[in-house]
Amino acid sequence: MRQSIVMGNWKMNGSRSEGIELANAIIAGLNDGDKGIAVCVPSVYLSDIEAVVKNTPLALGGQNVADHESGAYTGEISAFMLKECGCTYALVGHSERRTYYGDTNESVAARFCQAQKEGIIPVLCIGETLEERESDTTFAVIDEQLNAVIHMAGIDALANSVIAYEPVWAIGTGKTASDEQAQEVHKYIRQQIAAKSQAIADNVQIVYGGSVKPGNAKAIFAMPDIDGGLIGGASLDATSFLAIYKAI
Ligand code: 13P
DSSP: OOOEEEEEESSSSOHHHHHHHHHHHHHHHHHHHHHEEEEEOOGHEEEEEHHHHHHHHHOOOOOOOSSSSSSSOOOOOOOHHHHHEEEOEEESHHHHHHHSSSOOOHHHHHHHHHHHHHOOOEEEOOOOOHHHHTTOHHHHHHHHHHHHHHHHHOGGGGGOEEEEEEOOOSSSSSSSHHHHHHHHHHHHHHHHTTTOOHHHHOEEEEEEEESSOOHHHHHHHHHHHTTTTEEEEGGSSSSHHHHHHHOO
């Protein structure tokens, strides 16, 4: 039985005090034994939020990680630095990174490997654009994004990762993939992994992201191959985020 997980991605939102307040409000709604909940926060506030989440069920993540270990890479944040700031997770390959900042399948795979080298669980974000969906290339895009990582890291590396399927057209648009559309791609991803390792396919968490709200979370999470969610907008409000977590 796979453990489900709900992760918030705060993106570039809020201030230090708002982040601290939000993390505290989320924790206030959790019970001691709760598991499978995390927030990926702006890197400059990681240490502030680390102090809040320490010894609570709320885990911490970065929103990206460098594709090199250390050195002359101005503006990048290494996996070691994330680890020092208390991160359990790091997003890699979020579509906003791929679209606006030129992250490629190869650099995403390198980020994935760097995270794992430091014992950080990479959350590999994959998903098609609207144009790709409409031209029936969704599965081909998923194959390319997934295979780049398998090629560099090896299939066994997926055992210590989370995969987030986030159709680009559903992010921040209010247009969620239907439960069946999401399930279809999650099932495909799991089948592709199963072709290389059934055990890893059975255990890897594959979460859905794209306009998940308290009102639609339960139906999405009920799908057999959907193991939780990566939540953007609705994770900025503790009540909504907790309602989504409780929908699992
Ligand atoms: P929204 O939930 O705002 O659509 O964002 C999804 C996302 O990009 C999470 O990483």
